Amino acid sequence: MSVLKSFVESVRSGAIEVIDLTAPLSSDTPILQLPEPFGNTIPFRLEEISRYDDRGPGWYWNDIHTGEHAGTHFDAPVHWITGRDGEDVSQVPARSLIAPAVVLDFSAESAKDPDFLLQIDHVKEWERANGPLPEGGWLLYRTGWDTRAGDQAAFLNADESGPHTPGVSVECAEWLASSTSILGFGVETVGTDAGAAHSFDPAFPCHSYLLGAGKYGLTQLRNLDRLPVTGAVVVAPPLPILGGSGSPVRVLALVER
Template sequence: MTLLAQLAEAVAAGTVEVLDLTAPLSSETPILNLPAPFSNTVPFELREISRYDERGPAWYWNDIVTGEHVGTHFDAPVHWITGRDGEDVSRVAPRRLVAPAVVLDASDRAAQDPDHLLQIDDVREWEAEHGPLPDGGWLLYRTGWDARSGDQAAFLNADETGPHSPGISVDCAKWLAEQTPLIGVGVETVGTDAGAAHGFDPPFPCHSFLLGAGKYGLTQLRNLDRLPTRGAVLIAAPLPIVGGSGSPARVLALVEREG
């Protein structure tokens, strides 16, 4: 039996589970809100074309209106000025969209401090316990923030000083981008950076360093609590938008289960 036949059989039998890490996409999906004078994306919207009626008696379909960075989405290098000469989302090689993934769980710390930042020592401690970061793989940073995803205000968690959500420190973002074999970082928050990252030096360091290094970001993931610490295979499927800085994506994980 070929490897692919074995995989298909394992999926059918349930010994390889397919987990959906994608948040539902609707007009209620939380979106990033940048302060003036910056421009913002539009929310997701369905615009009905016909629904089994005089506009089309046997079919139902819609136009969709959305931004590239709405809901669970993929950040391509060209999204940030540091990666302006890099790949747009249509140029990302398909083989790079299927990769191993590991989960670093900081949900207990984020529950105590919504501004919690992942540090280099946190990742090194994780590696000491669980082994090295995967070559060409994803680091999925679990904070428990997906529990807030049904409420825009709770998800952005903003006050008069700005949004408050967990993220990654400047030094750690630079280190992950430049000193690790990762292909990218995935998070449960509205973007790969912390809510307060507009005030960091540089601002939005995950975007600046990771995308500048030709790596990728995945945001607004869910169900990371159902993944093993290591051993999952991630499938990230953005639309191949020519010239696109990113795309809403369906993100799936293959997880081996006991037979």
């Protein structure tokens, strides 16, 4: 039996489970809110063209209005100034859109401290227990934050000092970018950086270091609790927007059962 035929039969039989890691995209989807004077993306919106009526009696369709970084989305290197000479989202090689993934679960720590930061020692301890991070694969960072995704205020968790969401320390972000061979970094929060990362040095270190190193980001994932610690394969094809800095994406995980 050919490899592809075996794969298709395994999906159909349930020997390979397909798990959707994507948040539904609607006008209620939480989006990043930057303070003035910075610009902000627009909420997702459908604009009806016709729906089985005099504008089009036999069909239903819409225009969509959205930002590149709305909902579950893919960050390309060119999204950040440190990656300004890197790939735009249309230039990401197709072979990079299917890759192995591991899950680092710090949901208990994040439940106790919404400003929890992943440190180098956390990752190294995980590697001692589970083996090395996957070469050319995704590091998926589980914090349990997807449980808040139905409420923008709870999801952004902001007060007078700014947002409070878990993320990665400056030192860990630099280390992941320079000392590991991961393809990219995926999170359940609104962006790959901690809510307080605007105050770090450098600000937004995941964006700065990882995108600057030519790696990718995935945000607003869900269902990471359904994945094994190792062994999953992630399929994450963004729209090939010419010159685009990112794109909404439907992220699927393939898991052997």
